[in-house]
Amino acid sequence: MKIKRSFDAIEVHAGLPMRVVTSGIPTIPGNSVYEQALWLEENDDQLRKLMLREPRGYPPICCNLIVPAKHPDAAAGYIIMEQVEYPMMSGGNTISVATALLESGMIPMQEPVTEFALEAPAGLIPITADCEDGKVTQVYFDNVASYAVHIDAEVEVPTLGKVKVDIAWGGMYYCIIDSTQFDWLELVPEQGKEIARISALCTQAAKEQLDVPEHPDYPGIGITVAEMHGPTDNPDADGKSVNTMFTGEINLNDESTWIGALDRCACGTGTSAMMAVKYAKGELTVGDKWRNEGLIGIIFEGKVTDTSKVGEMDAVHLKVGGQAWIYGFTKYILDETDPFSEGYRVGDIW
Structure with missing residues (x-):
């Protein structure tokens, strides 16, 4: 087997599956996560399609790519990907990303409350997470002005x-x-x-x-x-x-x-x-x-x-505020000989 691309992911849901990809993407240009999301959409949309389309995805699934934060006050950045767009902000995905980063140890957990910030394409998102026995029981985020x-x-x-x-x-x-x-x-x-x-x-x-x-x-x-x-x-x-x-x-x-x-x-x-x-x-x-x-x-x-x-x-x-749950850790690959290098959609469920 010859592997063309490989991605590690934490599988999270808050009712809706919201995959969190933690590795597999080279450095993305941009001075902010917003600029990085625009670059990814224009230059490397393959990741989004692979993660959201069959055989790795299905219609009601979202995906988030963890990237180094550009904002000095953020602990990490995340690019949100959905079936037809790269949203500026998503609450369920933010709750899922915070849960994945804390429960995997990528961001240190402090009990009973961990406070930090994430950088979404929409900018800095302050997070307050209630934590108990290594589990995130509730995530609160300050959303962009609505x-x-x-x-x-x-x-x-x-x-x-x-x-x-x-x-x-x-x-x-x-x-x-x-x-x-x-x-x-x-x-x-x-x-x-x-x-x-x-x-x-x-x-x-x-x-x-x-x-x-x-x-x-x-x-x-x-x-x-x-x-x-x-x-x-x-x-x-x-x-x-x-x-x-x-x-x-x-x-x-x-x-x-x-x-x-x-x-x-x-x-x-x-x-x-x-x-x-x-x-x-x-x-x-x-x-x-x-x-x-x-x-x-x-x-x-x-x-x-x-x-x-x-x-x-x-x-x-x-x-x-809301809660999310991790349900798996996965390594995804793209075989060099796979004819569906961007996944596929079939009209019975799409």
Whole structure:
């Protein structure tokens, strides 16, 4: 066997699998993790495709590449990779990366609390981790400023008619959809295909019909994720939401593209986007907490800590917390003779 590339990874999940790659990539140019992520996307996208596509990946999986931090206050950097993009920020991935680095010993663990910072493409992310008996029991991170740009905007959606959506930034731009507009829908795993279908339709309609301002620090990023929300019967949560991560382009004239992979966790940036909308609607204020239940019962908690501006937009600062679990340590290789040097996708699940 002749090995062309080799990667070591810590397999982590917070409901959703969020692989953490710790070796196998040469030095990446750039003066920040943001610049490194842009370089990787343009010059070595093979890693992302290998880790997320079959046979090493599948639609609902994310991947993070650990890199040396460029910010002097960060203990490590991480580049976030998903099926169709390199996100600036991801809460579930941040929680998973912090857990992997602490429990593997790559960052020294201090019990009962370890404090440090990571550098995401979005910049410096302060971390507070509760630790007990060598296990990370909860990770809190200070997210980037979050804000809403559209509240109760009406879009015309094929097969659904007029639907109201909110658009908000929580580290990614979300199309946020109230599930109670669809009386046949429940946010449960059994209705996963219908959640994905409606989310895909509404998101693409919002992309085509609504103007979304560029983030002043991260140009060129539009709406990439859907978040459907509704009530919960869980006494430990205040609401429920399900994100849909798309695996390709959505065409409103092609029903076969009305698909996506549902986030199995409660999603940190999605929680932040939801809380930014709630703040804009007057449902939350500084000091308030909101507990978000995900599709399979995972709960993330957010707290509004402050307000600021992002350009001309009113923004909130949020501390978000959740837990992740390591489930394996893996070495991945690319054989020189493997005909699928970037992995592959097949239409039965993609």
